[in-house]
Each structure stands twice: as C-alpha cells, then as structure tokens.
Amino acid sequence: MAMTAVGIDLGTTMSVVSHMEDNVPKILDFDGKSTLPSVVNYSQGTPVVGRQAIYMVDADNTVFSVKRSMGTAARFFGKSAVEVSADILRHIKYVVRQKLGWEVEEAVITVPAHFSDLQRVATQQAAAIANINVLRLINEPTAAAIAFGLHERTNGVFAVYDFGGGTFDFSVLRLADGVFQVLATGGDNHLGGDDVDNEILNHNLRAAGLETNVMGENEKILGKLVAKILKEQLEDNAEVTRGCCLKRGELELRLSSEILEDIMEDFLERTFRISDQTLRNAGVSAKNLDGLVLVGGMTKLNLIQESLAAHFGTKIFHDINPEEAVAKGAAIYANSLLTRRSNTDRNSKNFAAAPLLIDVVPLSLGVETFGGGVDRIIHRNSPIPIMERREYTTYQNNQTGMEFHLVQGERPIADECRSLARFELGNIPPMPAGMARVIVEFSVNVDGLLGVKAWEKSADVTQFITVSPSSGLSGDEMASMLETAAANITADSLAASNIDIKVESERMMKFWETIVDKIPEEAKNIAKARMGQLKDLLEAEKYQDAVAVKNELERIFGQFLDEIISSRLSGENVKNIMAR
Amino acid sequence: MLLNTPMAMNYFEIFGIPASYNLDVSHLTEAYLQKQGRSHPDVGGGASDSEDSALLNVAYGTLLNPLKRAEYLLNLDGSDISATSSDDTAAKIFELREKWASLESRGERARFCGELRRRTSDLIDSLGKHEKNPEEFRKIFCELRYVDAFLEKVADGDDGGWY
Ligand SMILES: Nc1ncnc2c1ncn2[C@@H]1O[C@H](COP(=O)(O)OP(=O)(O)OP(=O)(O)O)[C@@H](O)[C@H]1O
Numbered sequence: 006m007a008m009t010a011v012g013i014d015l016g017t018t019m020s021v022v023s024h025m026e027d028n029v030p031k032i033l034d035f036d037g038k039s040t041l042p043s044v045v046n047y048s049q050g051t052p053v054v055g056r057q058a059i060y061m062v063d064a065d066n067t068v069f070s071v072k073r074s075m076g077t078a079a080r081f082f083g084k085s086a087v088e089v090s091a092d093i094l095r096h097i098k099y100v101v102r103q104k105l106g107w108e109v110e111e112a113v114i115t116v117p118a119h120f121s122d123l124q125r126v127a128t129q130q131a132a133a134i135a136n137i138n139v140l141r142l143i144n145e146p147t148a149a150a151i152a153f154g155l156h157e158r159t160n161g162v163f164a165v166y167d168f169g170g171g172t173f174d175f176s177v178l179r180l181a182d183g184v185f186q187v188l189a190t191g192g193d194n195h196l197g198g199d200d201v202d203n204e205i206l207n208h209n210l211r212a213a214g215l216e217t218n219v220m221g222e223n224e225k226i227l228g229k230l231v232a233k234i235l236k237e238q239l240e241d242n243a244e245v246t247r248g249c250c251l252k253r254g255e256l257e258l259r260l261s262s263e264i265l266e267d268i269m270e271d272f273l274e275r276t277f278r279i280s281d282q283t284l285r286n287a288g289v290s291a292k293n294l295d296g297l298v299l300v301g302g303m304t305k306l307n308l309i310q311e312s313l314a315a316h317f318g319t320k321i322f323h324d325i326n327p328e329e330a331v332a333k334g335a336a337i338y339a340n341s342l343l344t345r346r347s348n349t350d351r352n353s354k355n356f357a358a359a360p361l362l363i364d365v366v367p368l369s370l371g372v373e374t375f376g377g378g379v380d381r382i383i384h385r386n387s388p389i390p391i392m393e394r395r396e397y398t399t400y401q402n403n404q405t406g407m408e409f410h411l412v413q414g415e416r417p418i419a420d421e422c423r424s425l426a427r428f429e430l431g432n433i434p435p436m437p438a439g440m441a442r443v444i445v446e447f448s449v450n451v452d453g454l455l456g457v458k459a460w461e462k463s464a465d466v467t468q469f470i471t472v473s474p475s476s477g478l479s480g481d482e483m484a485s486m487l488e489t490a491a492a493n494i495t496a497d498s499l500a501a502s503n504i505d506i507k508v509e510s511e512r513m514m515k516f517w518e519t520i521v522d523k524i525p526e527e528a529k530n531i532a533k534a535r536m537g538q539l540k541d542l543l544e545a546e547k548y549q550d551a552v553a554v555k556n557e558l559e560r561i562f563g564q565f566l567d568e569i570i571s572s573r574l575s576g577e578n579v580k581n582i583m584a585r
Numbered sequence: 586m587l588l589n590t591p592m593a594m595n596y597f598e599i600f601g602i603p604a605s606y607n608l609d610v611s612h613l614t615e616a617y618l619q620k621q622g623r624s625h626p627d628v629g630g631g632a633s634d635s636e637d638s639a640l641l642n643v644a645y646g647t648l649l650n651p652l653k654r655a656e657y658l659l660n661l662d663g664s665d666i667s668a669t670s671s672d673d674t675a676a677k678i679f680e681l682r683e684k685w686a687s688l689e690s691r692g693e694r695a696r697f698c699g700e701l702r703r704r705t706s707d708l709i710d711s712l713g714k715h716e717k718n719p720e721e722f723r724k725i726f727c728e729l730r731y732v733d734a735f736l737e738k739v740a741d742g743d744d745g746g747w748y
Pocket residue numbers: 015016017018019020072145168169170171172173197198199233236237238240300301302303304305306327328
C-alpha cells in the first residue's frame with residue numbers, strides 16, 4: 006500500500022495534523038475542530054488528550070504546554086516531557102486510525118526553528134516511542150512558507166512571522182521555482198501567547214490589590230486558561246470579563262483593548278528586535294521583502310497585524326490560515342519526500358515538481374575553549390547539511406586525553422550557552438605539548454541534528470558521538486521504552502480497532518452525557534437520538550457504522566465544546582472540583 | 586578558511602564563476618541552487634551525495650559572505666593572514682571592548698553598533714575597489730575582520746534572547 010504523507014505540527018498549546026489526499030493537504034478533525042489542544046490528563050488509567058482533558062478542570066493531574074519542557078529533566082507525574090509528547094502523538098495516531106482507517110507510520114514533524122539540538126532529539130524520541138518514523142524534522146516557519154509558496158505560486162524573498170503559544174520564530178526565505186531557501190532565522194523559545202496570558206492574569210491580580218504570587222501553581226494554570234479565553238474573545242468586543250475561581254473566592258478577570266495593547270507592547274518590541282536582527286543576518290532590508298507571512302494563533306490579534314504593518318511597511322499576507330499552515334506545509338513536504346523515495350527516476354515529472362527545502366542551523370555550535378570561551382565551529386544560519394572541521398592540540402607534555410564540551414548558542418561565554426554534551430578523546434600517543442593534532446568534525450544533517458567526530462591524526466583514534474540529551478531520558482530508559490513500543494506495534498494496529506472503537510465510544514458517551522444538557526435545545530435533541538443509536542450499534546457489534554455516528558456526535562458537540570469549557574472554567578462547577 | 590577535504594576544484598570553479606572578490610551574487614545563488622537541486626540528500630540520498638551537498642553549502646556560504654570571500658581569496662593567493670595579523674586583531678578588539686564597556690545606556694550601545702555596522706559596509710565596499718591592490722586589500726580585510734568579530738562576539742551576544 007502506498008504510504009500516505011502525514012505532517013504533524015506538535016504545538017505548545019495546539020497540535021494540528023495534515024495528510025495528503027489527491028495532492029491536496031487535508032486537516033484532521035478533532036471534535037469538529039482543526040486543532041487538538043496539547044493537553045494531557047493522567048487521572049484515568051489511560052491518558053486523556055485534548056479538549057476533554059481541559060474540560061476535566063483537573064490541574065492537579067493535567068500537563069499543559071509540555072513542549073516548553075522538551076530537552077529538560079522536568080517530570081510530570083513520573084513522566085518525562087518526551088513521554089508526555091509521545092502520549093499526544095499516540096492519541097493522534099489513534100484518531101487517524103479511527104477517522105481515516107489507516108496507521109500513521111511515518112511523518113514529517115515540525116519544531117520551532119529556534120529549537121536546540123537537545124529539543125530536536127527529544128522530539129524525535131517522542132515520535133520513536135509512539136512508533137512513528139520521523140521522515141524529517143522541519144522548522145515551523147519553513148513549513149508554513151512551503152504551504153504559502155505553493156498556494157501563491159510565487160517567487161521572491163519573504164519573511165515568516167510566527168507568534169505561537171509558546172515560541173516566537175522569524176525566518177527569511179527565498180522562494181525560487183519550488184526551492185525554498187532559508188536565508189536566516191531567529192527566535193525565542195520563551196516568547197508566546199502563554200506568556201501573554203500570564204501577564205493578563207498578573208495585571209488583574211495587581212489591579213485587585215493582590216500579589217502575583219497569591220495563586221498556587223495549579224490555580225494559576227486555571228487562571229491563565231481564563232485569561233487566554235478573554236484574549237481570544239476580545240476581537241469583537243471593547244472589553245470582556247469572566248470569573249476566575251481562586252481557593253479564597255472568585256476573582257473577576259477583565260480585559261480591554263487598552264490593557265491588552267499595553268501588555269502587548271513589550272512582547273511586540275521583543276519580536277521586532279529579533280525580526281530586525283534576522284533581516285540583517287539575511288542581508289535583506291524590510292522594504293525589499295516581497296511580503297510578510299503571518300503564522301501562529303497570536304497573529305489573529307488585530308493589534309498585532311496593525312503594528313506589523315507599521316513596523317515592516319511591506320505587504321502582509323493573510324490568505325493562509327495561520328493555525329493550519331505549518332501542518333499543511335509538513336504534509337506537503339512529507340509527500341515530496343515519499344514521492345522521491347518511490348520514484349527514483351530523477352527526470353520524471355513528479356520528481357521535478359516536488360518542492361525542495363534548504364534550511365539553516367538556527368544556533369551556532371561550538372566547543373568550550375580553555376578559558377571558558379566558545380570556539381564556534383558551525384555558525385548560525387549556515388545552510389544544512391554542513392560539515393566543518395577544526396584542529397586542536399595538546400597543551401601539556403605527554404597529554405593522553407582531551408576533553409571537549411559541546412555548546413550551542415550565540416553567547417561568547419560557554420556557561421551562558423546551552424550545554425549539549427561532554428566527551429573525552431583518549432589514547433593520544435604521548436608527545437610534547439603542541440605536537441598532537443586532534444581533529445574535531447561537526448556535521449549537521451538535514452534534520453538539523455548534530456553529529457560530532459574526533460580523532461588524533463597520527464594515532465587514528467576515532468570517536469564518534471551523536472549528541473544525546475544530557476538531561477531528560479537516560480539511554481537505558483529510552484532503550485526500554487523503544488522495546489515496549491516495538492512490542493506494541495501489533496497491539497496498536499488496525500486488528501485491534503474494534504475493541505478501540507468500543508472502548509473509546511463508551512468513554513465518549515460518558516463524557517457527552519455530562520454535557521448534553523448544556524447545549525441548545527435543537528442540537529440536544531439530535532445528539533440524544535444519535536447517542537441512543539450509537540449505543541444500539543455498539544451492542545449489535547456494527548463497529549463501522551458506530552464510528553460514523555460517533556464522528557457525527559463529535560461534530561455536534563464540537564461546535565459548543567469551547568464555550569462549555571469556558572463557562573465551566575469560570576463557573577461555579579470549578580469550585581466544587583477544586584475543593585475536592 | 587580552506588576546506589579541509591582535499592579536492593581538485595576551488596569554490597569558484599565549483600560554481601563556474603571567475604575567482605574575483607567582485608562577484609555577481611545572484612549569479613552565484615543561481616548556480617548554487619541549480620547544483621543543490623541535483624545533490625541535496627532529499628533529491629537523491631546516499632552518503633556521497635550528502636557530502637557533496639555539504640560541500641556545496643560550505644562553498645556557497647564562503648563565497649556569499651564578503652569577509653569570508655576575501656579571506657578565501659587571500660588564502661588562494663597564499664597570503665598568510667592568520668599569523669601576522671592576529672595580535673593586532675586581538676588588540677583592536679580589546680580597544681572596541683573598552684569603548685563598549687564605557688557606554689552606559691542601551692541607546693548608546695545601539696548607536697555604537699550602528700556606527701560599526703556602517704563601517705562594516707563601507708569596508709566591504711572598499712574591498713571591492715581595491716581588489717587589484719593586494720597591500721591595501723589585505724589592510725582593509727584585517728580591519729573588517731576585527732570589526733566583524735567584535736560585532737559577533739560582543740554586540741550580538743549582548744542582545745539577549747538569543748539562547
Ligand atoms: N482569535 C485569537 N485571538 C487571539 N489569540 C489567539 C486567537 N486564537 C489563538 N490565539 C492564541 O494563539 C496561541 C496559540 O497559537 P498556535 O496554535 O499557533 O501556537 P502553538 O502551535 O500551540 O505553539 P508553538 O508554535 O509556539 O509551539 C495561544 O496563545 C492562543 O491563545
């Protein structure tokens with residue numbers, strides 16, 4: 006069977022999945038919406054992912070924005086960030102199996118352009134644990150540019166401004182007849198809508214005469230969710246308010262255009278500094294851009310669009326959906342890779358028509374020098390794949406080993422860069438100081454992943470290391486998880502899907518029963534009738550028909566789910582749950 | 586910065602363009618994209634292809650950047666630019682650093698960086714005008730190198746947010 010090309014945008018707040026159908030990228034439906042909240046609740050036997058997890062209003066057992074912890078040692082209920090991400094990916098596989106009837110075995114997965122090597126490795130590990138072979142890791146703004154470029158069929162130099170939930174990326178690209186050449190990229194991994202929500206909450210606490218630290222961690226998570234809803238609702242209103250429950254009582258959160266403008270000023274300023282620097286690195290001035298492409302949910306804010314127009318003075322493109330573009334671009338590129346793989350005739354039409362991507366290294370890579378400085382070996386914005394070598398020598402007589410500390414970042418001091426790994430080259434033959442010739446070779450492959458080799462020229466001692474996260478999952482943990490994953494391949498596969506359908510439908514029915522009375526009369530009547538139907542079909546073991554009805558129910562409830570979640574978050578129900 | 590792998594062709598020859606500081610950048614890019622379209626791992630795969638693609642990237646990156654291009658040309662000519670000027674460079678960077686440290690406000694620093702960036706682009710232009718004069722070319726190159734190194738090491742590093 007020909008493999009279907011899949012692209013996965015594993016976002017901080019929202020994940021989006023796209024697959025190719027007749028050469029057109031389609032968006033996978035979750036609860037009647039195009040996005041899956043990247044939220045996982047662990048209070049049940051199996052992880053609950055997405056809108057249902059938010060609906061549970063159970064911050065004590067729920068992981069939000071796990072992407073921010075990728076590549077770190079953080080643990081959530083005993084799980085690493087890699088494992089939590091794997092649970093999101095497993096859920097995605099599950100939904101594809103249910104809705105489309107096939108298995109996601111390979112995919113292009115996107116990462117923020119500014120992700121470090123450790124964060125990229127962690128993303129690959131998450132995919133491996135979920136039994137997904139990563140065709141390619143591509144950078145989010147680049148993926149968006151692919152979707153944009155193929156949609157517009159245009160050539161020129163464009164910038165992508167990607168303001169998402171957790172990260173900000175800015176990339177400058179040249180589009181030339183299907184080749185997407187990244188000229189430079191810049192960004193900040195800790196600049197996103199999440200931080201804005203936090204500020205909105207803090208602003209309200211201050212306005213109420215409270216300290217910003219009065220809320221516990223978990224209370225704060227719920228408060229930020231309410232702030233997020235306010236921010237997203239503001240566009241049609243001059244001012245919005247919603248209740249937010251603190252343990253000590255209810256606090257009304259208020260957001261007006263003026264307040265948001267005030268809060269956003271600082272964030273926008275930071276994005277402009279990064280954008281300007283990146284344009285300089287690309288050797289392009291804003292007025293020479295052929296356009297600015299907006300990506301990321303935050304760019305839906307009118308006030309952002311206005312400031313961008315003023316700051317860049319270039320044409321702003323709105324015609325691609327800022328939330329879907331990344332996943333679509335990933336699916337398109339997955340398709341291009343698969344087409345070329347199955348079609349080795351370089352002169353064939355399909356081969357030539359597939360887009361080609363030339364991306365860059367986002368952050369410089371180097372080794373720590375003797376005095377704690379950094380010797381940069383591969384500079385940021387170098388096109389990939391790339392390979393560079395450096396020669397070092399011993400500084401003591403008869404020195405037989407040499408230690409290397411690999412770092413990533415732009416700071417001139419090693420301690421201020423991200424530490425990737427340390428390794429020692431041993432077995433250097435004894436000789437006077439300065440005589441040994443140690444070669445260190447850095448290579449970055451097309452996934453943006455670093456490999457390092459080192460050897461002494463006269464002795465031919467070769468050491469090859471691929472960087473593995475110095476924090477996060479240990480090698481042993483990873484190995485055992487991969488073993489389990491491999492053993493689960495059959496359990497995960499279609500053969501088991503009837504049981505899946507039954508279990509999942511029953512779980513959903515329970516959930517729907519709790520909310521069915523909250524939806525409008527007309528929809529409620531249809532939903533109740535369909536729920537009865539679904540029950541009968543399951544009893545009769547007519548699973549294929551059951552899936553169709555279940556999907557329809559998801560669409561029906563999907564229309565109201567966000568509103569139900571919102572009012573639940575700011576309504577009285579929350580108190581009961583939090584008091585528990 | 587000569588590439589470390591032995592090879593028959595120099596970077597200019599790879600792209601079929603004359604070995605000159607004054608090159609046509611759009612011409613270079615066109616040749617690069619065309620070559621990459623045949624050797625990128627995504628269009629062919631295979632270990633040797635990948636090395637090929639990496640070499641094209643190193644060669645393109647070197648010729649595209651005026652400072653690296655000048656250095657590469659000086660290397661091709663056999664000028665020893667690393668040893669003779671390094672002490673001088675260190676002293677000059679030290680001077681710039683002192684000046685930098687004496688600036689107090691963010692605005693002053695930004696202005697200083699702006700000045701240096703303008704100086705950089707002037708130097709890049711004058712390299713082009715002095716290609717035929719090896720002595721002058723080398724002198725301009727050395728100044729450009731330390732200003733550039735300073736901007737990269739100190740000014741950009743100080744910019745924050747660049748983890
Ligand atoms: N209509 C809207 N108005 C204002 N903000 C919005 C709107 N829709 C979404 N957002 C905000 O956009 C952010 C999510 O954007 P997006 O889905 O692009 O991010 P992500 O992909 O999850 O994160 P990242 O790309 O950083 O990993 C959230 O902060 C959300 O509140």
